[in-house]
Amino acid sequence: MALRFAILGAARIAKPALIDPLSENPDASLVAIGASTRERALEYAMTHAIPNAGTYEEVIARDDVDVVYIALPPAGHCEWSLKALEAGKHVFLEKPATVNEAEARVLVDAAKKAGKRLIEAFHYRWHPLFRRAVEIVQSGQLGELVSAEAEFSVPIVRNAREFRWQASQGGGALADLGCYPVSWLRQLTGAEPEVTSAHQDLEPDGIDRRTTAHFSFPNGLQADVICDMDPEGGRKPPRLELVGTKGRLDIDNPLAPQYGAELKLTLDGQETRETFPRRPTFAYQFDGIVDAIQSGQPVWTEGADLIANAAAMAAIRRVAATG
Template identity: 40%
Template sequence: MSLRIGILGAARIAPTALVKPASSHSSVTVGAVAARSLERAQAFAARHGIPRAHGSYEDLLADPDIDAVYNPLPNGLHGRWTRAALEAGKHVLCEKPFTANAAEAREIASLASSSDRVVMEAFHYRYHPLALRVEEIVASGELGELARVETAVCFPLPKFSDIRYDYALAGGATMDAGCYAVHMARIFGGGETPSVVSASARLRSPRVDRAMTAELRFPSGHTGRVTCSMWSSSVLRISAKVIGSKGSIAVFNPVAPQAYHRFRVDVAGTRRTEKFPRRASYAYQLDAFAAAVLEGAPVKTSAADAVETMTVLDEIYRAAGLPLREPS
């Protein structure tokens, strides 16, 4: 069996997230790409060795030789085109954040649950052995009772014309970087969905945040903090820390550990470090997507899981006094 994937949009992330890992995957081929113009799609296809190009997203969804779609469109378009793909009978690997807001996420999750198609949010880090190891250590009780989890995803994006700063496309630092920080806080914090105690934004424009910090409280009683930015004094900070009654885990670069990572566990006065494979997180993600479609394997970043993350993102925006993002 094989899985034939089409790309919705000639996005810059697509070669790294899908084309390259698919090139070494025995069961996956990238069969087509669509763009808003046929010329752009053809240029992208020629550059990356993709056999077919479509001049509209509708044409790709109607392609009978495509089993699934990868949706890396702007945030505000994720819901619309994931919905359209499901209605066309395609499986979907959708980039994060899953939708523009929690209400839209619930709608798509309901549609996904009533279909026999796989819908998976592309939190690639979640499938890397490093993330699985954090989850394993926390679940084992080695750290004792959880007290606090802190996650940060900060990187510089000084190009303020970038679509990630565009409110009309559901932009903002909390959407683009913060969705990682929130998701990691949920997963590394014992798998619970926290409530938002407070949030403070730094703005690029009246409705669009360039940085955000939020304090969290989890149902079991432990606390958390998420920090994210696309332009702030925290130029580059990608980290996670889990603190328990017996010890802690500190991770540098849990998002893309294949580039570089540090993983330290401190328990009862003893410190150890652990190392993980340099295989790309995107390759592990594609393994999981293919296994879900071809073998019925479970999906860790399901549409239902995405609803939980989007709920927290909405709460952060409300707590910061900003409007929720809306579908484009």
């Protein structure tokens, strides 16, 4: 039977992340949109041809919804994920899943008790480009990993409606941008880092404009994470560099290869370049999640991984605050 989805949050991200890929998947349907007001939900429903609209509570309570996709600002993730799980729904949750490690543990525990899935939306992880990168690293071709650098810096417009510039909504460079490079490094290495140093440039309300951190992994890999919502010189392509004793891996745009990306592998001085399909990361992700829920197979970004990514970001904040 096709999975029936509902959206919580009349957000821009819902179109590429759910509405578009769902329209191409015969095993899924979109039943309803929930927003902070019925009026906002109705407007969104009309724009995107969604048959039902209501408040968050009304949508979660529907009997014809199997999966709730939560596209709210991070500060609302824990509350509404818990309510959806308690109502017997699976939860597909925008990143970052929570604003702190404690909330991540609460949600994962709640999902286990409910017997439902709680999956964090790290769309990059499903694309052939990143799957190829994982294959290269875990095959040992690079030898012992020595150093890495991962950056996602992009200008975020400052205005009253932009939650990423609001501490109360769980915004900030680390939460919105840095969660990706943290996840990239963890997924590639299959290990958890120790944060040995970190720095955050804070706004008056405490939001981090820029965050940098240094990771030390158990195998000796030393890695730097960089994220910035107001980068000098403007937008920078997301990038990932990984150096080992036998070679080097460079990826331009590991975040969204559909906009153009290249994987460059250098071994023994010989360089090879690989390109990948322009099919959106979101489409691969959506198909994978539908299949995982229907089959019961685990995925990369749930359970212990969801907690571990939140824990790594919490460690960055803690080290930056204490020096």
